[in-house]
Amino acid sequence: MEPFTTHSGLVAALDRANVDTDQIIPKQFLKRIERTGFGQFLFFDWRFLPDGSPDPAFELNQPAVQGATILLARRNFGCGSSREHAPWALADYGFRAVIAPTFADIFFNNCFQNGMLPIRLTEAEVDELFKRAAGPGYRLHIDLREGTLHDDAGFTASFTVDPFRRQCLLEGLDDIGLSLRHTDAIAVWEAAHGLPAVGG
Amino acid sequence: MPAPRTLLDKIWDDHVVCTPPGELPLLYIDRHLVHEVTSPQAFEGLRIAGRRVRRPEATFATPDHNVPTTDRRLPIADPVSKQQIDTLRANCREFGVKLYDLGDADQGIVHVIGPELGITQPGMTIVCGDSHTATHGALGALAFGIGTSEVEHVLATQTLRQGKPKSFEIRVTGRLPAGVTAKDLVLHIIGRLSTEGGTGYVLEYTGECIRALGMAERMTVCNMSIEAGARAGMIAPDATTFDYLRGRDFAPRDFERAVAVWEKLPSDPGAAYDRVEIFSAADVVPQVTWGTNPAQVVGVDARVPDPGSFTDVNDKSSAARALDYMGLAGGMPIVEIPLDRVFIGSCTNSRIEDLRAAAAVVRGYRVAPSVRAMVVPGSGRVKREAEAEGLDRVFTAAGFEWREAGCSMCLGMNPDTLAPGERCASTSNRNFEGRQGKGGRTHLVSPAMAAAAAVSGHFVDIRSWEYR
Numbered sequence: 001m002e003p004f005t006t007h008s009g010l011v012a013a014l015d016r017a018n019v020d021t022d023q024i025i026p027k028q029f030l031k032r033i034e035r036t037g038f039g040q041f042l043f044f045d046w047r048f049l050p051d052g053s054p055d056p057a058f059e060l061n062q063p064a065v066q067g068a069t070i071l072l073a074r075r076n077f078g079c080g081s082s083r084e085h086a087p088w089a090l091a092d093y094g095f096r097a098v099i100a101p102t103f104a105d106i107f108f109n110n111c112f113q114n115g116m117l118p119i120r121l122t123e124a125e126v127d128e129l130f131k132r133a134a135g136p137g138y139r140l141h142i143d144l145r146e147g148t149l150h151d152d153a154g155f156t157a158s159f160t161v162d163p164f165r166r167q168c169l170l171e172g173l174d175d176i177g178l179s180l181r182h183t184d185a186i187a188v189w190e191a192a193h194g195l196p197a198v199g200g
Numbered sequence: 201m202p203a204p205r206t207l208l209d210k211i212w213d214d215h216v217v218c219t220p221p222g223e224l225p226l227l228y229i230d231r232h233l234v235h236e237v238t239s240p241q242a243f244e245g246l247r248i249a250g251r252r253v254r255r256p257e258a259t260f261a262t263p264d265h266n267v268p269t270t271d272r273r274l275p276i277a278d279p280v281s282k283q284q285i286d287t288l289r290a291n292c293r294e295f296g297v298k299l300y301d302l303g304d305a306d307q308g309i310v311h312v313i314g315p316e317l318g319i320t321q322p323g324m325t326i327v328c329g330d331s332h333t334a335t336h337g338a339l340g341a342l343a344f345g346i347g348t349s350e351v352e353h354v355l356a357t358q359t360l361r362q363g364k365p366k367s368f369e370i371r372v373t374g375r376l377p378a379g380v381t382a383k384d385l386v387l388h389i390i391g392r393l394s395t396e397g398g399t400g401y402v403l404e405y406t407g408e409c410i411r412a413l414g415m416a417e418r419m420t421v422c423n424m425s426i427e428a429g430a431r432a433g434m435i436a437p438d439a440t441t442f443d444y445l446r447g448r449d450f451a452p453r454d455f456e457r458a459v460a461v462w463e464k465l466p467s468d469p470g471a472a473y474d475r476v477e478i479f480s481a482a483d484v485v486p487q488v489t490w491g492t493n494p495a496q497v498v499g500v501d502a503r504v505p506d507p508g509s510f511t512d513v514n515d516k517s518s519a520a521r522a523l524d525y526m527g528l529a530g531g532m533p534i535v536e537i538p539l540d541r542v543f544i545g546s547c548t549n550s551r552i553e554d555l556r557a558a559a560a561v562v563r564g565y566r567v568a569p570s571v572r573a574m575v576v577p578g579s580g581r582v583k584r585e586a587e588a589e590g591l592d593r594v595f596t597a598a599g600f601e602w603r604e605a606g607c608s609m610c611l612g613m614n615p616d617t618l619a620p621g622e623r624c625a626s627t628s629n630r631n632f633e634g635r636q637g638k639g640g641r642t643h644l645v646s647p648a649m650a651a652a653a654a655v656s657g658h659f660v661d662i663r664s665w666e667y668r
Contacts, residue, residue: 017517026638082346084329109346110348176251182357186226
């Protein structure tokens with residue numbers, strides 16, 4: 001997993017609440033058996049008109065946010081289906097961080113598995129960011145080590161991340177590898193619960 | 201004396217393997233359910249790292265999301281769907297996982313067959329790469345959806361990294377009025393909690409109303425916990441649970457001994473929840489969603505709300521956007537909304553009890569000429585049971601299509617989809633934009649309400665239905 005320590009990037013603002021994972025990556029694109037290549041389908045039904053051309057009204061199609069790496073959204077981002085294809089699509093499109101007042105739980109967890117940082121700020125801070133991001137070329141600078149972010153015009157905010165998740169992101173650690181260090185404890189639990197020992 | 205504990209506390213405490221310093225707890229997972237859409241990358245990850253499945257016997261797989269619901273003897277037309285199903289088959293063979301394959305008599309929606317086969321049991325931790333895993337909490341299990349990386353983690357370690365969620369008691373007093381179902385109850389609850397009211401919590405449904413529900417109804421309620429943002433919903437096991445499980449394929453051999461353990465699971469008197477909300481069952485009327493999330497819901501006797509009636513700015517803009525997508529105007533009576541399609545199925549409402557309720561409405565009637573209606577049983581077992589009772593003939597005589605088991609038009613990954621602009625009364629769980637097909641418009645309702653809408657061509661209040 002790619003480590004996340006600091007990141008500076010262009011902000012794309014998606015002024016919608018309850019953005020569900022069906023919108024982030026519609027079901028017709030869940031049939032791939034790889035983790036890669038989902039970026040082309042990100043927000044597909046919003047991004048493209050029925051004839052396949054980009055919808056000029058959709059936020060991510062604005063010329064000013066091309067190359068954005070930080071997504072700003074309203075509350076309950078990532079609700080609905082557990083599909084990890086949602087963070088895969090966001091990451092593959094180029095996003096490294098998503099900022100919203102609240103996130104749905106499963107999506108929130110899935111982000112950390114993919115080197116992507118979901119940042120919870122207050123409603124007031126997110127409001128302020130939407131105002132600032134209305135201007136062209138709006139950039140934010142995120143520092144996960146400090147748990148802070150700022151722009152170039154005096155905005156600063158802090159955020160918290162579960163210490164374990166934070167450490168995994170900072171070091172790009174493989175979750176499974178870490179857990180397999182506790183195989184003995186798992187075996188003890190299994191034996192205490194009457195399960196036969198795992199062979200070999 | 202030990203402090204009183206909730207059902208969640210008891211299951212949680214029993215399953216924490218260890219909490220290494222500076223790390224999240226490792227939670228032991230008793231049962232892992234797998235389907236074709238969220239597992240291929242997890243198995244591939246194991247293969248790349250040279251890892252194996254720690255407990256294949258705790259893992260059960262079935263294809264459900266992608267499968268055609270037409271004649272199973274025919275080849276799968278969509279090559280990409282076929283590849284995903286073939287991949288599941290190959291992965292289960294390679295890693296020694298039990299598979300209920302397409303041709304298997306017990307294939308079905310993973311959240312229908314888990315309880316049906318007795319794989320789901322009280323006190324267990326159960327996960328699946330699917331947000332509707334909450335369903336299994338109806339049997340007194342802690343069950344929740346996970347992402348594909350977590351699927352891989354569970355396959356490799358039989359554990360999950362997990363912080364303890366907060367507990368939220370949803371107490372429902374009294375009894376549901378005639379014509380009002382578990383689906384209406386849960387939609388009513390979601391409408392009040394909002395789509396994120398349950399975020400960070402496990403919902404425990406309690407109270408007289410919940411105790412009076414049968415297992416299928418309890419599964420409907422727990423299933424939709426995720427639509428209020430809660431990863432899990434649960435109901436303490438009782439005689440209804442034990443009677444349901446007794447004799448099922450994977451039920452414990454020494455059943456009475458298991459019951460003695462399960463009887464200790466319900467929350468202790470005085471156990472504290474992080475949050476409590478009380479609902480009165482008498483307040484619930486048949487529900488119909490009007491928008492593009494399940495909390496955008498009203499009673500069938502109400503009107504489509506005007507976006508201006510919402511005070512919160514997010515709610516206001518969401519409502520305006522939803523009405524635009526749904527092709528509805530504020531102020532329109534719900535019963536005047538005309539329908540093109542009706543879908544009875546999904547992990548929310550495709551069990552035999554759901555099909556019986558729908559068939560009772562349909563008996564002696566014909567589907568309205570303007571409507572195309574479809575029934576998709578939740579599993580091969582449900583289908584056979586329905587056919588043994590003659591429900592299939594009730595449906596087909598009325599003009600419904602009678603299909604093979606799968607997720608079908610709940611999410612339209614298979615050929616069962618809405619065309620752009622088509623409006624559907626659906627017994628499923630999500631009315632998101634494009635969920636049932638790009639441009640499709642979904643209204644969530646109970647099976648009886650869906651059946652009555654199919655006959656009438658528009659929504660009707662099931663409480664005044666004339667049963668034949």
